[in-house]
Amino acid sequence: MPPIGTNIALGLQIENHKTIVAQIANELGGFQQAAQYLNKCLYYVYIGTNNYSLNYFQPELYNTSGTYNPEEYAQVLIDELSIYLHVALQTSVRANSANNGSCVEELNDVEAIFSEKLKSLVDQSNTLYVDSKSIFINTTAIRIDGSLGFRVFASSCCPIKSDGFCIRDSIPCTNRNEYIFYDGMHPTLAANNIIASLVYDSTSNPEVTYPTDIKRLAQLVI
Known part of the structure; x- marks a missing residue:
């Protein structure tokens, strides 16, 4: 590689x-x-x-x-x-x-x-x-499943090379909001939006952050 x-x-x-x-x-x-x-x-x-x-x-x-x-x-x-x-x-x-x-x-x-x-x-x-x-x-x-609108879990939005990155000048999928992965390693914007929301406020899934989340970290007076 x-x-x-x-x-x-x-x-x-x-x-x-x-x-x-x-x-x-x-x-x-x-x-x-x-x-x-x-x-x-x-x-x-x-x-x-x-x-x-x-x-x-x-x-x-x-x-x-x-x-x-x-x-x-x-x-x-x-x-x-x-x-x-x-x-x-x-x-x-x-x-x-x-x-x-x-x-x-x-x-x-x-x-x-x-x-x-x-x-x-x-x-x-x-x-x-x-x-x-x-x-x-x-x-x-963080677990992302079909209940959040995703339909494709095991394939990437773009055709990938053996190293997991997109083939240069290849045409990506048109329905990328239904994909979790854009290439072989990186989430799509839709998946990243969910990740960012949970990282900011992990009340619904406390295992995501420790000992607190970004929202409460920003509220601390240091």
């Missing part, structure tokens, strides 16, 4: 953010003013799925699954994320949501190990950084 594309590592993303924070501080007259401004922000981190679908479950490209069992690999990811999360929380991050989610059963099984460790990391962060709040979002707990 050819490379998916250029990725910006999480560590570099945080370094870029620190540069932006410095620029904001310069614009507003100091880091204290920048911190007050950034206190209004919500930082969203989507992590885990690609580490598994595009690495752990690609033994022909990576030896990760031969080096680590699922428990060990989950801990490696958590240890690395913990370092970056602490750096981010020390750089004016006050509200943060960490999301892990996939839609393939085998992938879900191993990611469940990662998810439990991620919840523990959220607890640790909330204990260590009392002036910031983090939550965990588990989109694997």
Whole structure:
């Protein structure tokens, strides 16, 4: 499988953010003013799925699954994320949501190990950084079925290649609101709207967020 594309590592993303924070501080007259401004922000981190679908479950490209069992690999990811999360929380991050989610059963099984460790990391962060709040979002707990208007569950809206992405210049389906997946991995807009609604307010399905949802996170006075 050819490379998916250029990725910006999480560590570099945080370094870029620190540069932006410095620029904001310069614009507003100091880091204290920048911190007050950034206190209004919500930082969203989507992590885990690609580490598994595009690495752990690609033994022909990576030896990760031969080096680590699922428990060990989950801990490696958590240890690395913990370092970056602490750096981010020390750089004016006050509200943060960490999301892990996939839609393939085998992938879900191993990611469940990662998810439990991620919840523990959220607890640790909330204990260590009392002036910031983090939550965990588990989109694997969301079940989308025909009662919501969807009719196609196992096929993608666009014709896909072996890597799960759409064939270039192919014609997608015209009834995409009835599909859960646009390509082999990514939900359609219709499915994402349902996911976003539950992530924002998970009252109807508390398993989706921990320890609270985005709606109540935004209402907290930090």
